[in-house]
Amino acid sequence: MSLQTLSEKEIISTLIALSLLLLAAYSIGSIMEKIKAPRVVGEITGGILLGGTCLYHFFPDLMGGIFMAYEAEGKVLNIFYQMGLILLMFLSGYNTKLEADRSNSKTIFFIFLGATVLPMLGAIPFIGIFKNSFIGEAGNEISFGLVFTIGVAITSIPVISKIFFDMGIMNTKFSNTVLTVSTFQDLILWILLNAATRIASTGEIKLPDMILVVVFTIGLFAVAKLVSDHVHTRDMKIRTITFYSVSFIILLIVCAVLYRFGINIMYAAFLVGYVVKSFVGDVEDSDAKKRMTALGDFSFSFFVPIYFALVGIQINLIHDFSLVRFLLFFAAAFGLEALGTLIMAHFTDLNTKTRINFAITMNARGGPGIVLATVAYSYSIISVEFFTVLILTTMLSSLIAGYWLRRQQKLDETIFTNLTK
Numbered sequence: 214m215s216l217q218t219l220s221e222k223e224i225i226s227t228l229i230a231l232s233l234l235l236l237a238a239y240s241i242g243s244i245m246e247k248i249k250a251p252r253v254v255g256e257i258t259g260g261i262l263l264g265g266t267c268l269y270h271f272f273p274d275l276m277g278g279i280f281m282a283y284e285a286e287g288k289v290l291n292i293f294y295q296m297g298l299i300l301l302m303f304l305s306g307y308n309t310k311l312e313a314d315r316s317n318s319k320t321i322f323f324i325f326l327g328a329t330v331l332p333m334l335g336a337i338p339f340i341g342i343f344k345n346s347f348i349g350e351a352g353n354e355i356s357f358g359l360v361f362t363i364g365v366a367i368t369s370i371p372v373i374s375k376i377f378f379d380m381g382i383m384n385t386k387f388s389n390t391v392l393t394v395s396t397f398q399d400l401i402l403w404i405l406l407n408a409a410t411r412i413a414s415t416g417e418i419k420l421p422d423m424i425l426v427v428v429f430t431i432g433l434f435a436v437a438k439l440v441s442d443h444v445h446t447r448d449m450k451i452r453t454i455t456f457y458s459v460s461f462i463i464l465l466i467v468c469a470v471l472y473r474f475g476i477n478i479m480y481a482a483f484l485v486g487y488v489v490k491s492f493v494g495d496v497e498d499s500d501a502k503k504r505m506t507a508l509g510d511f512s513f514s515f516f517v518p519i520y521f522a523l524v525g526i527q528i529n530l531i532h533d534f535s536l537v538r539f540l541l542f543f544a545a546a547f548g549l550e551a552l553g554t555l556i557m558a559h560f561t562d563l564n565t566k567t568r569i570n571f572a573i574t575m576n577a578r579g580g581p582g583i584v585l586a587t588v589a590y591s592y593s594i595i596s597v598e599f600f601t602v603l604i605l606t607t608m609l610s611s612l613i614a615g616y617w618l619r620r621q622q623k624l625d626e627t628i629f630t631n632l633t634k
Contacts, residue, residue: 219289226282227289231519233279234526237263238518249379249619251372253579254608256518260525270531280526290523297520298587299482300512301580303464305370306486307505309396317390320561325394327557328575329401332366332549339545346538347599351592356413359405360589364603365546366553367402368395369579369611376577376615380622380629387567387629391574399581404431406585407480413592414475433476437484456504460489479588524587528604533597543606547613550576567632570621577614582607 219227237259245255262268269276280286340361348357370392377388464485471481493501528534551572558568586603589595595603621628 219283219285223283223286226279227286230280230282230286230290231293233263234260234519234522235515238522242518250615251376251579251611253372253521253583254611256521257525257528257583257604257608260522261528261530262525263522264526265529266531269526293516293519294523295478297512297516297518297523298584299464299468299478300508300516301520302479302482302584303486303489304505304509304512305399305580306483306488307490308370309399309483309487309490317386317393320390320563321393323557323560324390324554324571324575325397327554328368328394328550328571329366329398329553331553331556332546333362335549335553336362336365336545339542343538343542343599346535347596347602349590349593349595349599351413351594353413353594356409356589356592356594359409359412360585360594363402363405363409363585364582364606365549366398367578367581367585368398368575369577369581369607370395370399372577372579372611373574373614376618380619382622382629385629386632387570391571394575400434402581402585403480403483404434406588407477409594410477410588410592411475413594429475433471433480433484434487437488453504456493456501457508460508463489477588479584521583524583524604527597528601529597530601534601535598538598539602539605542602543609546606547576547610562633564632564634566621566625566628570618570628573617574614576610578607578610582610 238256239259240255241259241262242252242255245258246252263276263280269280280290337358340358343361344354344357347361348354368391373388373391373395377385377391382388464482467485468478468481471484472478493505496502554572554575555568558571563571583604586595586600586607589603590597590600
């Protein structure tokens with residue numbers, strides 16, 4: 214067997230491109246952390262600075278010579294992009310906990326309805342307004358409609374968790390409610406997004422086929438949840454190299470196999486991470502937890518920042534962007550999410566300030582919003598303009614949520630512990 218290889222010059226060009234992506238993501242990400250902003254916003258911004266919005270616009274020959282030095286360089290970089298996405302979703306699945314606090318179930322239920330169901334329903338009339346500019350080359354209106362409504366109602370667990378940790382309010386009733394609702398919300402996102410990509414890839418689809426796709430997608434998670442609930446977690450005493458090798462083998466094979474059945478790689482990686490946790494556990498100080506933490510540290514220092522930077526480098530705010538449409542979509546998305554949460558929060562015993570805090574917090578879109586945009590764009594469900602709009606909406610909403618919560622804590626340190634009237 215003979216495999217085609219890259220020349221030394223092509224390898225060097227690829228290494229330089231990767232180093233610049235990582236440098237930009239790390240530098241701007243670190244600056245964002247210093248000003249109490251989500252790191253992911255900085256990592257995407259680093260990519261934006263390298264792309265057509267900034268450096269490539271002013272120095273096309275120089276930047277093209279780095280990121281388009283040979284014909285297949287884009288495909289080579291896409292491998293790192295896909296690995297970043299796969300590891301991000303695998304770790305998201307591992308860290309997902311579907312365990313609701315029964316004593317707080319009423320609040321969780323109404324906040325979930327307000328932050329998920331109402332915004333998605335409220336987004337439907339806006340689909341026709343933005344369709345001509347936002348729909349992708351696939352031209353599938355059903356897939357586009359699903360992505361559009363998902364983009365309005367989505368919350369990021371990693372971004373919100375980091376904000377809560379930094380503020381010292383993790384494990385409060387407020388943070389637990391937000392994270393529980395976000396977990397169920399993200400689950401709905403992955404299910405609907407997988408259905409959207411399946412519908413887009415098969416072209417025209419009849420209602421029975423569409424129902425089958427949704428049922429199959431939900432069924433896979435039901436099986437994963439069943440396995441998770443009935444498998445006895447154990448702290449396996451196996452070598453570190455064996456632990457990682459087996460985990461990666463399972464992850465990659467399952468992604469490949471499920472793709473053959475119409476399940477996209479993103480959702481497959483999420484399911485594998487969720488099931489792996491049921492076997493190895495996530496108990497603090499256990500060997501498995503330490504190894505998964507180490508894997509997370511490595512992934513979030515290399516593959517994931519490169520993924521986010523490659524997301525940013527595709528954004529062109531000069532040619533593929535309408536400020537008016539962005540502002541209109543952002544206002545609609547932020548407003549529907551906030552309004553829906555406020556309406557349903559009236560059915561709880563939460564005080565007015567807490568209701569407002571929930572309304573703002575549930576707007577932090579973060580990582581899931583970026584995954585939604587990149588996956589939908591890769592399947593040509595959305596246009597490059599809507600891809601840009603979704604990324605910018607994710608970045609701005611995350612910034613607003615973080616600064617709002619810190620401002621409220623500064624005004625009243627007990628605001629996240631005294632939630633009721």
